[in-house]
Structures are given as C-alpha cells and as structure tokens.
Amino acid sequence: MAGTTMNTDERPKIEINDITKVYELGKEQFYALGGVSLTLADNEFVTVVGPSGCGKSTMMNILAGLDEPTSGTARVDGKLVKGPSPERGVIFQQYALFPWLTVRKNVEFGLKTARVSAAERHERAEHFIEMVGLTQFADALPKMLSGGMKQRCAIARAYAMNPSILLMDEPFGALDALTRVKMQEHLLHTWEQEKRTVMFITHDVDEAAFLANRVVVMAARPGRIQKIVNVDLPYPRTEEMRLSREFADLRNEIWHAVYHQSPKSDRTDAITANQESEKS
Numbered sequence: 001m002a003g004t005t006m007n008t009d010e011r012p013k014i015e016i017n018d019i020t021k022v023y024e025l026g027k028e029q030f031y032a033l034g035g036v037s038l039t040l041a042d043n044e045f046v047t048v049v050g051p052s053g054c055g056k057s058t059m060m061n062i063l064a065g066l067d068e069p070t071s072g073t074a075r076v077d078g079k080l081v082k083g084p085s086p087e088r089g090v091i092f093q094q095y096a097l098f099p100w101l102t103v104r105k106n107v108e109f110g111l112k113t114a115r116v117s118a119a120e121r122h123e124r125a126e127h128f129i130e131m132v133g134l135t136q137f138a139d140a141l142p143k144m145l146s147g148g149m150k151q152r153c154a155i156a157r158a159y160a161m162n163p164s165i166l167l168m169d170e171p172f173g174a175l176d177a178l179t180r181v182k183m184q185e186h187l188l189h190t191w192e193q194e195k196r197t198v199m200f201i202t203h204d205v206d207e208a209a210f211l212a213n214r215v216v217v218m219a220a221r222p223g224r225i226q227k228i229v230n231v232d233l234p235y236p237r238t239e240e241m242r243l244s245r246e247f248a249d250l251r252n253e254i255w256h257a258v259y260h261q262s263p264k265s266d267r268t269d270a271i272t273a274n275q276e277s278e279k280s
C-alpha cells in the first residue's frame, strides 16, 4: 500500500483510506485498486497520472459516489461518501452538455433542479459564464462552440453548483495541444479566483505538473500509488515556468515514475500465487 498525509494541522478535505476495488473475472480476482490511501487538503489541486488501467477513474468514481470500494473508505469533511452529492462536481472528457439548451441554460440547469430562485440562477450563471470567457456565447447552442468552449461551459456549470470539490476525469483529453494549454491556463485562473479542492486525472505529464500542488503517480496491477511529487512552483503558473529548468526536472521526475514502474507489488505476487495454485 502506498499513501501520504498532508503537512497540515487542519482536517483533510478528502481522505481515502486503504481502498481496494476487486473485480471477479471468472475464478480470478483482479485488483483495480490494491489498497490506496491519499489525503487532500482544502483547496488543494492534485493531479493523478499513470498508465492506462491503473485505477485512476475507479478511484475518482468512488470519491464521486458513483462506485463503491470493495474495502476501505472515502471521506469528505470526515463524512463517509455514500453516493453522489452536489458538493462534489464531476467533469468528464465528454462535455455532457444538453445540445438543445444554450450555454446559459446549460449552466443554469443544475441550479433549476436544485430549486435555486430564477434571479439567483441568472446571477450565478452570468458570473461563471463570464469567468470562463463565454459571455459573448451565452445564448449560443453547444453545436456552435469549439471543443474548448464546450469544456469551459461544462466547467462553468460545475462551478455554478458551488461544489466544494471538483473531480475532473481527463477533461481536456479530447482537445488539440494548443487549446489544451489554453484550457489549463483558464482552469488555473478560475481556480485561483474561486478555489475548490480539485482532483484532476490526466495522461499528460506536462499537464499534471503545470496544474498541481502535488502530482500523484499511480501504477497498475494492482492499482496503487507509486509516488507523490510536490510541485513547489508558485501560482500563477506561467509559460516561462513551463520552459524553466525546474519544470523540466519535475517533468523528468514524474515521467520516470510513470514509465519505469516495477511490474509487481507484494499484493500482485499474492494474487498471482493464488491463481497459480488454483490452476495446479
């Protein structure tokens, strides 16, 4: 098991404690998560990076309340996560906007469901649409927006619900490289203004380092935390920082942790040993 604790006296915002997620595949057990522990402080921005299948989405879905762990616990503000909640906003790679609603109506949608008054809905939507730079497109339908703009609309919608946590699963994965960089800057700008505790999954090592206070590197089979890298660069992060020696060193450290992973841990050995004994 790998894990970490924050250097803070405050109670963590998020506590993931020795979570496993086991799938039965025929007679075999597959550990999508093999005992993961992690804490996030309030308003921390943590990115999670790792090879395909290492359990990043599984961990996030458990935190979102969309999936249950086989063992272990996920807590937010000390309370057990038992299902989805408006306090945890989730943003996926697919924009999930309603195509028949304008940007404004998409942003207001969740607020309407939560029975927020029309005046407040309008005010909140205006604020967050402006924050993501879509004021001129407030009355446009999603089909009139680029991929980056759609994702900005999804971010405005998530913020408008006023969640204390944002869970983002590869939100920029479908965007071209330049738009992606712009979106990273947009997101950080928004986060610096509004804060929130963010867990952000990505396959992109640069993106992971550029955004985060800490980068969690995961490994597969079983899904586990391989390493946690502190990013001691100040905010706001800039293009100059991206080109700095310090950033290059960070990128190398993360890259090395992602691509030079030990193939097995003790737990995998145990599973493999069980499988071998079942076969014989």
Ligand SMILES: Nc1ncnc2c1ncn2[C@@H]1O[C@H](COP(=O)(O)OP(=O)(O)OP(=O)(O)O)[C@@H](O)[C@H]1O
Pocket: 023, 032, 050, 051, 052, 053, 054, 055, 056, 057, 058, 059, 223
């Ligand atoms: N319902 C399921 N039944 C069996 N195995 C599953 C199920 N859901 C996920 N898995 C397996 O669990 C492992 C972790 O999946 P997960 O989607 O969390 O990985 P990931 O790190 O997010 O991958 P990617 O980066 O490709 O999205 C994978 O090997 C996947 O095949």
